[in-house]
Amino acid sequence: MFLMRIIEKNIISLLRYFSFQEFIIACGEELLWNEVCKSLPEKPLFSVFHEKCSGLLKKYLIIGGMPAAVSDFAKYKKTAGITVA
DSSP states (O other): OHHHHHHHHHHHHHHOOOOHHHHHHHTTOHHHHHHHHHOOSSSOOOHHHHHHHHHHHHHHHHHOSOHHHHHHHHHHOOSTTOOOO
16 A cells, blocks of 8 residues: 555656746756745846746746656757647
8 A cells, every 4th residue: 555655646746747936947047036036026027037037937838837848848948849748
Protein backbone atom coordinates (compact mmCIF):
# COMPACT_ATOMS: atom_id res chain seq x y z
CA MET A 1 0.00 0.00 0.00
CA PHE A 2 2.81 2.43 0.89
CA LEU A 3 4.60 1.71 -2.40
CA MET A 4 1.38 2.32 -4.30
CA ARG A 5 1.03 5.77 -2.69
CA ILE A 6 4.61 6.68 -3.66
CA ILE A 7 4.01 5.62 -7.26
CA GLU A 8 0.69 7.46 -7.38
CA LYS A 9 2.28 10.62 -5.94
CA ASN A 10 5.09 10.50 -8.54
CA ILE A 11 2.65 10.02 -11.41
CA ILE A 12 0.54 12.94 -10.24
CA SER A 13 3.62 15.16 -9.92
CA LEU A 14 4.62 14.25 -13.48
CA LEU A 15 1.21 15.29 -14.77
CA ARG A 16 1.12 18.58 -12.88
CA TYR A 17 1.26 21.72 -15.00
CA PHE A 18 3.76 24.56 -14.51
CA SER A 19 2.66 27.66 -12.65
CA PHE A 20 3.41 31.03 -14.24
CA GLN A 21 6.29 31.46 -11.81
CA GLU A 22 7.77 28.09 -12.81
CA PHE A 23 7.26 29.00 -16.48
CA ILE A 24 9.20 32.25 -16.11
CA ILE A 25 12.04 30.52 -14.29
CA ALA A 26 12.14 27.69 -16.85
CA CYS A 27 12.52 30.35 -19.55
CA GLY A 28 15.63 31.64 -17.80
CA GLU A 29 13.98 34.79 -16.44
CA GLU A 30 14.49 34.26 -12.72
CA LEU A 31 15.73 37.84 -12.27
CA LEU A 32 12.50 39.09 -13.86
CA TRP A 33 10.46 37.01 -11.41
CA ASN A 34 12.49 38.47 -8.52
CA GLU A 35 11.56 41.97 -9.72
CA VAL A 36 7.89 40.96 -9.97
CA CYS A 37 7.99 39.70 -6.38
CA LYS A 38 9.54 42.95 -5.15
CA SER A 39 6.97 45.16 -6.86
CA LEU A 40 4.23 46.85 -4.85
CA PRO A 41 1.34 49.16 -5.75
CA GLU A 42 3.46 52.02 -4.38
CA LYS A 43 6.52 50.77 -6.30
CA PRO A 44 5.34 49.15 -9.56
CA LEU A 45 7.53 47.36 -12.06
CA PHE A 46 9.53 49.43 -14.51
CA SER A 47 7.77 49.48 -17.86
CA VAL A 48 10.46 47.36 -19.54
CA PHE A 49 9.96 44.60 -16.92
CA HIS A 50 6.18 44.93 -17.19
CA GLU A 51 6.29 44.55 -20.98
CA LYS A 52 8.59 41.51 -20.75
CA CYS A 53 6.35 39.91 -18.12
CA SER A 54 3.21 40.65 -20.16
CA GLY A 55 4.80 39.04 -23.21
CA LEU A 56 5.70 35.94 -21.22
CA LEU A 57 2.18 35.78 -19.77
CA LYS A 58 0.71 35.79 -23.29
CA LYS A 59 3.07 32.99 -24.31
CA TYR A 60 2.22 31.05 -21.13
CA LEU A 61 -1.48 31.33 -21.92
CA ILE A 62 -0.89 30.11 -25.48
CA ILE A 63 1.51 27.29 -24.57
CA GLY A 64 -0.13 26.23 -21.35
CA GLY A 65 1.83 24.80 -18.49
CA MET A 66 2.40 21.21 -19.51
CA PRO A 67 6.04 20.30 -18.86
CA ALA A 68 6.83 19.02 -22.38
CA ALA A 69 5.46 22.17 -24.03
CA VAL A 70 7.26 24.45 -21.58
CA SER A 71 10.49 22.54 -22.11
CA ASP A 72 10.19 22.90 -25.90
CA PHE A 73 9.45 26.61 -25.61
CA ALA A 74 12.34 27.21 -23.19
CA LYS A 75 14.68 25.35 -25.54
CA TYR A 76 13.61 26.82 -28.90
CA LYS A 77 12.03 30.16 -27.82
CA LYS A 78 9.15 29.83 -30.27
CA THR A 79 5.56 28.67 -30.01
CA ALA A 80 5.27 27.18 -33.51
CA GLY A 81 5.74 23.44 -33.64
CA ILE A 82 5.15 22.78 -29.94
CA THR A 83 3.28 19.55 -29.52
CA VAL A 84 1.93 17.83 -26.46
CA ALA A 85 1.73 14.07 -26.57
